[in-house]
Amino acid sequence: MMEFAYYPGCSLEHTSSPYDKSVRAVFDKLGIGLKEIEDWNCCGATMYMSVKKIVGYSISARNLALAQKMGLDICAPCSSCYTILKKTNRHIQWEPKERDKINEALAAADLSYDTEVRIRHPLDIIVNDIGLDKIKNRILTTLDGLKVAPYYGCQIVRPHGEFDDVDEPTSMDQMLTAIGATPVHYPYKLRCCGGVLMTTEEDLALKLNHGLIAAAVDNKADIIATACPLCQMNLEAYQDKINKRFGKKYSIPVVYFTQLLGVALGIPPKDMGLNRLIVNPKILSGYYKEALV
Amino acid sequence: MPIVAESLPKRENELREAFWDQVSSFPEGDKIKRCLQCGSCTGSCPVSFAMDITPRETVALFRAGMIEEILQSKTIWICASCYSCTVRCPVGIRVTDSLYALKRTAIDRKILPSHFPVPALSQAFISSIKKYGRNYELGLGFRYYLRASIFKLLSSIGFGLKMIRLGRLGLLPGKIKRINEVRAIIDKANQMGEH
Known part of the structure; x- marks a missing residue:
């Protein structure tokens, strides 16, 4: 094993x-x-x-x-x-x-x-060690029709680029395709969320995250998939502040790529903390009901 | 290596020497000497628009013998460590690591931007690790905002409660079992100096 x-x-x-x-x-x-x-x-x-x-x-x-x-x-x-x-x-x-x-x-x-x-990184292990063919054989529900903005963030490929390209990574896109979801065109997939700047330079970080959310929504994504705690936190927990600051009404769920994979594998939502998100990923409920049958 | 220039003031020379010392203490640090002033770092930096001195300008100012201006700038504290500059630099300068080297020089010499709370966060973080071995998020946030902005502290309460309700914020610090090991490592490493 x-x-x-x-x-x-x-x-x-x-x-x-x-x-x-x-x-x-x-x-x-x-x-x-x-x-x-x-x-x-x-x-x-x-x-x-x-x-x-x-x-x-x-x-x-x-x-x-x-x-x-x-x-x-x-x-x-x-x-x-x-x-x-x-x-x-x-x-x-x-x-x-x-x-x-x-x-x-x-x-x-x-x-x-x-x-x-x-x-x-788990994304590396899932795509390169387990392999997407094996994943495809194990899924119980395909996430057909789910449009996902694949947000890699910074430090998964930069500075080392060990398992994916530093300018145009594709591993998360490949994983999403393998489970039946559609990765949307997301030019900001590697753009910085500001990380801890949300604490120290909030105005600046809100600007960065506004750009990231706007790009996902403009490209018709239903949901944003992340691979980093700071990215997820900034994009999800500060949506209210972004809306206030920029006069918007965004309400896009921000999940971890492992949660989407888990839905496809038939893992109950609570076992993956899907009930602990601030922006409720309602759009996923259709998929996991099917998986639980 | 042209470390000391007689035409520069003594203090500038001392700071430059401290910086060169820092730069030689990480892989490929000395590649900074190859800077072409092309601006790829500034162009790829997602926060350069908010910096008082851009990444490219830091090298230009250093060459002009103005290291103190760099140390006093917010730039080195605004860098979010996204490493875009590092992967883009055509001559392979470790730009992010070089900004860290400037940060360490600034802390070491106590030259910090005035009325700017970011270095305080680093200090609060370091003391949290020494106390608990892990980052105590609630305590860190509290200590930082207390120092940086009471208004922000008060306006974060609602958010904090929401995170607690979702089971995403620990109320008490989780101290590791063998905290003595971490403290012993920190003390020993501290004896070796700043780099």
Whole structure:
């Protein structure tokens, strides 16, 4: 059985619990093991690494060291954790001196790390390891007629571009097509949502997210699919503010790509946190009723 | 490497040296010397319209011996880390990482834009990790808004309650079991200096 060390990350514990639930449910359904890294800590996020480099990398590396002990590669659904953990790996490989420094810090906790763990995003695992042919054989409901804006966000392909093109990624589009949905033309699929700027520079972030929603609606999308907790939160939770600020009446559901896959696989909506969204994805109800029969 | 220029003031030279130090501490950091001033970074940046100094201008100003202006700008704190500039740069400059290097230089030298709360968020985040090992979202938001804007804090209450009702905001911080390990790592790494 295919198995990964699961690194949920802080957002998936709370604000993005629907992402956590749906990743676990989908992987379980597809027979892929997810063993949560016991006692994992925050990856440090951009905020730590950008202001305190070696400290940031060292706490990030604790998670890598724990996964190395498990003898498994990591599955990290949060795009930010995914990029940070990959950057940590890259940094340790780059310079023996830096590897030594980080290992010296890890030694304070009786840990060590020698870059044997690969960091994988669930989208990569689903499309490239499981494969879309297998997915097609497992689906109970095709999402016929559902028009989806595939929003990749930034850090899933940038800066590393390990499993998809940095300018024109297609893996999510392919997955959506495989489950019968229609990915709409979405020129902003890689445009930044502003991430944490929603907290620090709200006006600016509202502008960015207004553009992202408008592009999805203008291209006739019923729903936006995301692969990152920050993107989902900004696009969903701030729609009210965007409407007020720009005089609009948007009410477009913003889901995780794993929730759409789960609907197609016949997973009950509550098991994927579809009841925990702010903008109710009513349009999906037709599809999961069918799946539950 | 032309680190010190005699024609520049002492303080500028010190800051430049600190910056070069930072730049040499991550992969391909020194590629910044190859900048063509083509503007691909600024053109691909989704937030450059809101910056006081654009990404391209930071390199131009640095070359002109005006690093202090860069450190005082909001630019390095507005960067959302989308890495568009990094994948677009025709000469392979790690633009995002270079902005981080400027950030670290700014914090290290305590040269920060005035009346600007963003560095406070970074500090609040760091202390949350040291305390709990994980990011305590509610506490972080509270501490940040308390410092940045009471008005925003009050206007976020409704939103917070909605998220709690949906089971998407933890009321209490979740502390990891072996927090001592994280603290030991942080302390040890801190002893090694800023980079």
